Amino acid sequence: MIARATGRAVKWRRRGDNALRFIAAVPAGYAVASLWAAALARVLPGSRVGATVAGALIALALCAAAAMYAYGARSGARALLVLCLLGVVAAAIVWASVSASGRL
Amino acid sequence: MIWLVLPLAAVGFLLFGLSTDDHHLRRFGRRCAASSRRAMRIGGWAAIGCCFPLAIDLLGWIFGPIAWAGLTMLGAGVAFVMLNFAPAGLRVRG
Amino acid sequence: MGVGFGVGSPVSRPFRQSQATLHTWSGLLLGWVLFIVFTTGTIAFWREALNRWMRPELPRIEQPMRVLSGAQAFLQRTVPDGQSWYITMPSDRMPVATLFWIPKTDADAPSGRGRRRRGTDTQALVGADGTAVVARDTRGGDFFYRFHFDLHYMPVLWARWIVGVAAMMMLVAILTGIVTHKKIFRDFFTLRRGKGQRSWLDGHNATAVLALPFHLMITYTGLVTLMAMLMPWGAVANYTDEAKISKALFPHVEVPERSNRPAPLVDLVPVVRDAERRLGGAAAYVEVREPGDASARITVTRSPATLLNTRGASVAYDGVTGRPIWQSPPPDGASATAGVMIGLHAGRYADLGLRWIYFLCGVAGTVMVASGLVLWTVKRRERLPDPARPHLGFRIVERLNLGVLGGFPLAVAGFFWANRLLPTADAGRAEREVTVLFVVWGVAFVAGLILRPRWGWQALLGGTGAALIALALFDLATLRPGMFARFLGGDSLWVGTDLTLAVFGIAFLLIARRVARHRPTIRVRTRRAAISMDAMA
Structure with a gap:
């Protein structure tokens, strides 16, 4: 009985973990990449058009990297946490930069 | 002219392939000795190393790297087909 | 998946294994879309040639x-x-x-809409x-070019999102594939033939590694072509109006x-x-x-x-x-980079020799995707508790493989045949050719659902092979001036194209014969024997 109950708990923990990894890999990964696309477009040197394009080029690679990290991390919760922190950093850069110098 | 890169790359990859145990045994009838393996690897690297400067010299810095990448891949493909699809009787004696 | 975790935390697992899981699922889920995108994209390298050939x-x-x-x-x-x-x-x-x-x-003017x-x-x-x-x-080679990213029978925007997401999954599958198989670079000269799962794995590895630079390039640059749609957020952060950036990008x-x-x-x-x-x-x-x-x-x-x-x-x-x-004005550094990447993707700059390399790499990519999808079933078949009655997921993948990997090439052959056989004077003929493609594909798909997979593979692959060879012979018989007369006049297009079609036809026939001769591996047989003995006991 106990063995079966533990088995079920382990199974549910694994399912929860997989769900968190999926959330980290797909929606969170895309959101973080998007925020960094915006942040890089604001802070990269050179013309605004150039920085915008360069930011998007890098963000596409970030998307793939985020998915790989989400599945490679020690746990799904940890992956989600790290990605959220990275997103917050990028959002702060965008917010600071836009409120300082506005948009074209 | 740029097609010169192709046989060079193919030879390089053939040497790499023949330095592995499986292919060496199949084509030479014996296991690969450590010394000949090293020689083959060095030869392979030398052949493939020559491809890049050759391609740059022939086509310049924009289309040279592209032709180099393409022909190196094609050379690896040629080597792969030769190693795996050449008749089993095709052997080197000695 | 995730079977082999240790006693400790159920969630911690080695990095390589986690990447293998990601490789399997990111390759599988939209794998059939990827196969079609790869096939049509590969054919589209001959877009101008097909525009003329058709x-x-x-x-x-x-x-x-x-x-x-x-x-x-x-x-x-x-x-x-x-x-x-x-x-x-x-x-x-x-x-x-x-x-x-x-x-x-x-x-x-009386409402120009109807006329346009x-x-x-x-x-x-x-x-x-x-x-x-x-x-x-006819839509000629342009059909393959548009289908490659706009698909068909659906709004263009949806299609591009589907293709974009599939391309991102492809990128993830390539990167995780490199990480997972630590020995791919050492093993890639090896092709063990006639060894069931091992052979499929070797073939998948070889087509992946031989053209790896191409696969990475074509997938990433493919994403770059859709970048404005997939990743517009940098533009949003910099510009208040979309028109401003497009004016700056495309003066x-x-x-x-x-x-x-x-x-x-x-x-x-x-x-x-x-x-x-x-x-x-x-x-x-x-x-x-x-x-x-x-x-x-x-x-x-x-x-x-x-x-x-x-x-x-x-x-x-x-x-x-x-x-x-x-x-x-001369383009900015980063926009020039993006433009060059799109140029690398489309390969319009390529002369005939380089175009052949593009095409062969595209074929390698198509085979890589197809072998990966087949490998999913091959691997699992050996582990099925009862190979005679596989579970639902297995059957779905098996039938989709048959209907797409086997059916789509036949549909393309049907499209070429429609180009040759539909009356040339008909109005709306171009769209009818496309309809033929989808009707053939639909029929092939249904046949793939009804027939036993083994027969299904033989019928679809063999049919494609026969159709392609017959097409070359049909051209030989009906083209006036004939293809060799055109060749002697300095135009090698028809000889080249029909010869290529015939070579592909022969290849399809050889694969069909291989399927016909294939016997399930001994491991499966012994297990099946073991199960039937259990049943008897």
């Missing part, structure tokens, strides 16, 4: 400038006061100019003699205001010659705004056939005096 009536290759003056004569006769003319220049791959025009917008819809009366193929060439109505001469003072249009040939000198390469597109008016303006864009960056430079001229008035 219109055997076209005249032989002419001097581009002679065709241009023929095109101008045609347009001046047909739409002297049109709003704009678009001329796609002939090239060494296309003997005629492709013309498209927008008639003058008249306030009292079919578009047949606002476009033409025109040769050097200034008359419209009568060729069968364009301003549209003239019609003056309504008639003035003859300058001869286009010297203008285009001058533009080619200024742009440093052959011209691809000529746009004329307000021809026959004093405000007429000509824009000439450089051909991507000689340039890596697809965002070709352009020059604008006054249409009456023929004097240059504007030239596009």
Whole structure:
């Protein structure tokens, strides 16, 4: 009985973990990449058009990297946490930069 | 002219392939000795190393790297087909 | 998946294994879309060649400038006061100019919408003699090009999102594939034939590693072509209005205001010659705004056939005096990078030899995707508790593999056959060819659901092979002037294309024979025997 109950708990923990990894890999990964696309477009040197394009080029690679990290991390919760922190950093850069110098 | 890169790359990859145990045994009838393996690897690297400067010299810095990448891949493909699809009787004696 | 975790935390697992899981699922979920995108994209490397091959009536290759003056004569006769003319220049791959025009917008014209819809009366193929060439109505190689990213029977935006997401999953699958198989670079010379799962794995590895630079390049640059849609957030952060960035990215001469003072249009040939000198390469597109008016303006864009960056430079001229008035500024570093990446993806700059390399790499990519999808079932079949009655997920993947990997090539063969067999004079023929493709595919799919997989594979692969070989023979018998006469006249297109089709046909037949001779591996047999013995006991 106990063995079966533990088995079920382990199974549910694994399912929860997989769900968190999926959330980290797909929606969170895309959101973080998007925020960094915006942040890089604001802070990269050179013309605004150039920085915008360069930011998007890098963000596409970030998307793939985020998915790989989400599945490679020690746990799904940890992956989600790290990605959220990275997103917050990028959002702060965008917010600071836009409120300082506005948009074209 | 740029097609010169192709046989060079193919030879390089053939040497790499023949330095592995499986292919060496199949084509030479014996296991690969450590010394000949090293020689083959060095030869392979030398052949493939020559491809890049050759391609740059022939086509310049924009289309040279592209032709180099393409022909190196094609050379690896040629080597792969030769190693795996050449008749089993095709052997080197000695 | 995740079977082998240790006693400790159920969630911690080695990095490589986690990446293998990701590799499996990111490759599988949209794998069938990827297969179609890879197949059509690979065929689309021969877009111009197929445009011509599917219109055997076209005249032989002419001097581009002679065709241009023929095109101008045609347009001046047909739409002297049109709003704009678009001329796609002939090239060494296309003997005629492709013309498209927008008639003058008249306030009292009886609603121009109905006339514009079919578009047949606002476009033409025109040769050097200034008359419209009568060729069968077909979408030719352009069909594969559009299908590659716009799919069919669905809104373009949806299709591009589906293709974009599939491409991202492909990128993840390639990267995780590299991480997972630590020995791929050492193993890639090895192909163990006739060894079941091992052979599939070797084939998957070989096609992946041999063309790995191509696969990475084509997938990433493919994402770059859809970048404005997939990743617009940098633009949102920098610009208040979308128009501002597109103006900065694609600089364009301003549209003239019609003056309504008639003035003859300058001869286009010297203008285009001058533009080619200024742009440093052959011209691809000529746009004329307000021809026959004093405000007429000509824009000439450089051909991507000689340039890596697809965002070709352009020059604008006054249409009456023929004097240059504007030239596009040199692109910014990062935009040039993006343009070069798109150029690398489309390969329009590639000459015949390099185009063959592109094509062969595309074939390798298609085989890689297909073998990966088959590998999923091969791996799991050996682990099925009862191979006679597999679980639902297994059966879905198996049937989808059959219907897509086996069915789609047959549908493409059907498309080519429709091009040869549908009556050439029919209206709406181009769309009917496409319908044939989907009908054949639908029938193949249903056959794949009904037949036992083994028979299904044989029927679809064998059918594709036979159809392709028969197509080459049909051309040999019916093409007039014949393909060898054309070859001796300096035009190798028909011989080359039909020979390629025949080679692919033979390859399909060989694979079909291989499937017919295949016996399930001994491991499965012993297990099945064990199960039946259990049942008897």
